[in-house]
Amino acid sequence: KPTFDPKEHQHLRYNPLRDSWVLVSAHRMKRPWKGQVEKPPEDNIPRHDPHNPLCPGSVRANGQVNPEYDSTFMFDNDFPALQPDAPDPGSDHHPLFQSKAARGVCKVMCFHPRSDITLPLMTPAEIRKVIDKWADLIVELGAEYTWVQIFENKGAMMGCSNPHPHCQVWASNFLPNEAALAERCQRDFLQKHGEPLLVQYARMEAQAQERVVVENEHWLVVVPYWATWPFQTLLLPRRHVLRLPDLTAQERDSLASIMKRLLTKYDNLFEVSFPYSMGWHGAPTGSHLQEDMSHWQLHAHYYPPLLRSATIRKFMVGYEMLANEQRDLTPEQAAEQLRKLGEEHYKMKKT
C-alpha cells in the first residue's frame, strides 16, 4: 500500500474554529471542467458615475444627497435586513416552531471616492483610514449591540450589487450562528489547552511556514489547515488582541500594509479583480464588553470562490450542502501558489 500523500489521497481535516470537517480530495483537480463559466469581473468601471448611489454627490434611494467625501463615507443601508425597532414575535413557542426577536442596524461604508479603485490599489494611508473607521464602528455600535459584523462582498460573483468599493456593517442584538460557533470553540479550547486557540495556531503556522501567504512584524496570513474555499485565507495578529479598537497605531499601519500585499496577490493570481467575501470576527460586544473574553483572538476570514481561473469557480452544491464541504486542492498547494506571486499589482505593471 502506498504511503499517505495529502495531494494524492483524500482525507478529512478538522476545523477547530467551527467544530466540523472538510473533505480534501486534491486529485480531483485533474478532472476536466465542462460546467458553467462565469463572466470575468467588470474591468471598465468609470471613475465617477453620478447615477451610482455610492458616489460622492449622488442621490440615494431615500432622497438624501451624499457629501463630496474625499476619504471614507458611511451611511445607513437603505434596505436594511436588521432594523432597531422590530416588534418581538413573543416567546411562547412549540419546540418545532421557535422564533425570537432580531434587532439591529445595517450600514454601508464606502472605502474611497473613486469607483474604479479597490483596496489593493489604494495607498496604505488610505487603507489605514478604512481600518480606523472599522475600529470606530466596533466602539460605537458595540456599545449597544452583541455582535457587529463588518464584511465586504467583492465582485458580482459574490452578490455585490455595486462596483463602488465598499463594505457593510450589520450589528445585531443576538450572536449569529457563526459567531456562536467561534465563541464556543475558542472558549472550549482555552479551557482545555490553557492558551487561546488562534494565538497558539498563529505561532505554530509562523514556525511551520508551509501555509503562510504573507507576514510582517504584527500580522500573519495563512491558508488555514482546514480551509474550505480554494484560496481561503485567515488573517491573524501575532499578539493576543480581542477586538479591532484594541489595535495600536503601529499595528493598524502594519495591517494596512499586509492587506494591500494579500489583496494584490489575490488580484495577481488570475490577473483579475479577485472576488471574495471577507469579514472580521472579534470578541462579542454589548454586555460581553464587561466579561472575560480572553479565549477570543481577533481575525479576518477571506472566502474567495475562484478555483481554476478568472471564470471557473468552486461550486459548493449537492454534496457540500447536503453532506460535507469538499475541496479540490490542498491548503498547502493553495498557499504555495499565492506565496510565489509577486507583490506588484498586475495593473500597475501594465501601465
Place this chain on the structure above:
Amino acid sequence: KPTFDPKEHQHLRYNPLRDSWVLVSAHRMKRPWKGQVEKPPEDNIPRHDPHNPLCPGSVRANGQVNPEYDSTFMFDNDFPALQPDAPDPGSDHHPLFQSKAARGVCKVMCFHPRSDITLPLMTPAEIRKVIDKWADLIVELGAEYTWVQIFENKGAMMGCSNPHPHCQVWASNFLPNEAALAERCQRDFLQKHGEPLLVQYARMEAQAQERVVVENEHWLVVVPYWATWPFQTLLLPRRHVLRLPDLTAQERDSLASIMKRLLTKYDNLFEVSFPYSMGWHGAPTGSHLQEDMSHWQLHAHYYPPLLRSATIRKFMVGYEMLANEQRDLTPEQAAEQLRKLGEEHYKMKKT
C-alpha cells in the same frame, strides 16, 4: 408599537434539524436588484449527443462505452472525490492539525436515455424506476458504508457540468457534517419529546396547511418553517420510515407522483427548468444497520437558488457566510406561491 407581522418584521427562526437559526427579513424583497443577472438555464438541449459521456452508446473518460440503456444507467464516477483504498493519514495529530481517513465510492446514475428530459417531464413509471434504483443503492452501498449520500445538482447554476438528467451517489466510511448534525438533533429530540422530530413535524404541518406545497396519501412537501433558500422544500413520508429501501411499492409509486408534482411546480414558478441541489437523508447505514435508529425519519431536502426570477438568484455571501443565514421572503409566502401554481408543466401547455 405595531404588533408583530412576520412579513414586515425581521426575526430569527430555529432550525431543529441543524440546531441553528435563520434570519427572516421579508421586507427586504422591496429593495431593487442591480447585481449579477444569471444566464437563464439552457433550453435547447439535443435529445442525443454522441459526445456527451452520459448518453447511451457514448465513450466515457476512461475509455469505456456506455450500453444502449433504455431506463436508468449507473457507472463509477471517473473523477471520484472518494476512493475505496486511500491510505490512512495516521492518528497522532496535534489538536489544531487533525486529519483522518476518508474512504468511499462515487457513482453517477442517469435517470433516462434522453438528454432533453428532466424528472418532471418523465412519466411516473419512469420516475419509479429511479426510486427503485436509489433504494437498491442504499442496500448495496449501505452494507459497507456508514453514509450513502444520494444527491442531484440540477442546472449549470448549481455546478452541474452535464445537462443529461442524472444524480450522484457518494458513499463514505464517515458520517459527513450534515449527517452528524441531523443524527444528533433527531436523537436529542426523541429523547426529550418521545416522538421522532420529523414524524411530529409532518403531522403538525399537515394540520396547519400554511406551509404545505403538495401532499398525497403517503407524502408531504412543505417549505419548512426554518427554510434558508427562498423556495427550499422538505419532502417527508407521513409514516415513520428509516430508509429508502423500507418504502413499500405503493409508497414508491406515490413518491414518484409527488416528485413529479413538486418539480412541475418548481419549473412553472419562473417557466424555466428550475435549478436546485437535492438529496436524501435517511438513517445511517453500515454498522448502524444493527442499531436502534428510530429517532430518524427519512426525508429529502430541495435547495433551489432562484429568488426573484429565472435569472435573479439569492446570494449566500458575506453576512450569510460569516455570520448568519438570511432570507428575503417568509417560508409561508414561498409556500403560497408554489401552492398556487398549476400542476401541468409549462412546456406541455405550449406544445
